[in-house]
Amino acid sequence: MISFQDVSKRYPTGFEALNRLTFRIDRGEMVFITGHSGAGKSTLLKLIAAIERPSRGQIVIDNRNVTNLSRRRIPLLRRKVGLVFQNYQLLHDRTVFDNVALPLVIAGVPQPEVRKRTRAALHKLGLLKRENALPITLSGGEQQRVSIARAVVNRPPILLADEPTGNLDPALSEEIMQLLEQFNQVGVTVLVASHAIDLISRFNKRIITLQNGRLMRPEADEQPRTAGAL
Amino acid sequence: MARGAILSRSPLGAKVYIYGQAHLRTLLVSLGRIWHAPLSSIMTTAVIGIALALPCGLYVLLANLQSIAGGWDNTASISLFLKIDTPPATARDVAAKIDQRGDVKNVRLISAAEAMAEFQESSGFGDALDKLERNPLPPVLVVTPAAGARRALPANALLAALRTLPDVDLAQLDMEWLQRLQAIMDIARRGVTSIAILLGLAVLLIVGNTIRLEIHNRREEIEVTKLVGATDGYVRRPFLYGGVWYGLLGGVLAWLLVGGALLLIDGPAAHLALLYRADHQLIGPGIKGTLLLLGTGAALGLLGSWLAVGRHLSAIEPR
Helix, strand or coil, rough: CCCEEEEEECCCCCCEEEEEEEEEEEECCEEEEECCCCHHHHHHHHCCCCCCCCCEEEEECCCEEEECHHHHHHHHCCCCEEEEEECCCCCCCCCHHHHHHHHHCCCCCCCHHHHHHHHHHHCCCHHHHCCCCCCHHHHHHHHHHHHHHHHHHCCCCCEECCCCCCCCCCCHHHHHHHHHHHHHHHCCEEEECCCCCCHCCCCEEEEEEEECCCCCHHHHHCCCCCCCCC | HHHHHHHHHHHHHHHHHHHHHHHHHHHHHHHHHHHHHHHHHHHHHHHHHHHHHHHHHHHHHHHHHHHHHHHHHHCCCEEEEECCCCCHHHHHHHHHHHHHHHEEEEEEEEEHHHHHHHEEEEEHCCHHHHCCCCCCCCCCCEEEEEHCCCCCCHHHHHHHHHHHCCCCCEEECCCHHHHHHHHHHHHHHHHHHHHHHHHHHHHHHHHHHHHHHHHHHHHHHHHHHHHHCCCCHHHHHHHHHHHEEEEEEEHHHHHHHHHHHHHHHHHHHHHHHHCCCCCCCCCHHHHHHHHEEEEEEEHHHHHHHHHHHHHHCCCCHHH
């Protein structure tokens, strides 16, 4: 589903965030990416969503080479990739419903369908009662659930989460991770960047460890593939 | 329901329908944004309205002057004084020849005798003139130019042509002052056009700057929408529509300002017309002018926001 071939990312400042990374993530797999801050976790996710472009190497997503994706085609890639952020990235002047409906509206889904699917996503994440609330009135855990609802509302095959539990307490963190796992169980390929080793090691999933932009290969290879991997 | 019927008709029909719906929604959303920031919106609209009202008002003023001058135009004529001893028959021949010209509407012959009679009647020198041995007045041809030849240039060409006729002693274009007035109005029209262009540029800059600020204020929103798969077109649309709204609202305000000004001067103008025994009514912008004003406003708004969007929107990418 996602394949990195010898990918490096050097920022204009000269900082080498990723260094000759090669790995593969299968369809329907759930993978944690961990490492110290600055190890390149976020950069890796940003490369998949074409928020950043690689300096070298090749990235293939869903059998499509997206290394040199034209600017015009980036939106279509992003509609296949749900994104969840540490700081939620919600629009504060719009209701929970409108936030979650945004990807559908952007994709030009007809109104009745938008309502149906948005309600379904809100229901799945237990937010139906808050649909008319503004994000600012919600707790951190609820805001993160809104952001997850928005990421999955158009049923993307890939879900990326960048430190989704960074601002949450342990109990809420566990709950959010379980939610992400639930989407994986219905076939979504899920990538979670997190430095909460204790938390992610409780899930029996592959863990990719980055150190200074390089893959810590022995550890990554030793990780057992889960039964869900194809 | 009709909606369902359209959706099921064809994928293309459905696409067009959805596209139209998305545009309509954006149109309303962008109006909503203006509505929700009333103070800054009113100020922007006011500046645009005043900038549009000035050239529009001047054009209306010119149109009124034009129509007054146009009323006088009909009386413009060329007086051809024939040589003193031209026999009446020759005068009639000359008149007939001139009458056949394309740029002449009609020719009236005032024979020497008629001229004398008229002069005697109106001058009060009746008895004195009786004592003259011979009539000192020449026959006169009053030539009314055809409608197309009433403006300064063709009228002068006609005058020059008539002046060279063998039996003509003196040719005089009456109402030369009217031509001067028209020349002045031509200059005024150009002046107003330059003012209109400058103020149009000002509207472009105002809208551009307003949209630029709006883009700046909505930076976060733009980033988020791009993250969830918005195309450049989708992000651009509300700002373009916003520009159109500003231009359109400015146009409406300009129309109100010009209308108000006309109402203000309507009374005094009617009084003035009465003093000149003229039957002149003030001309407003009219339907055509109104549509032109609103269209110009909307077009300038669109162009201004287009420039701002092109420059500033592509610089915003999610990080």
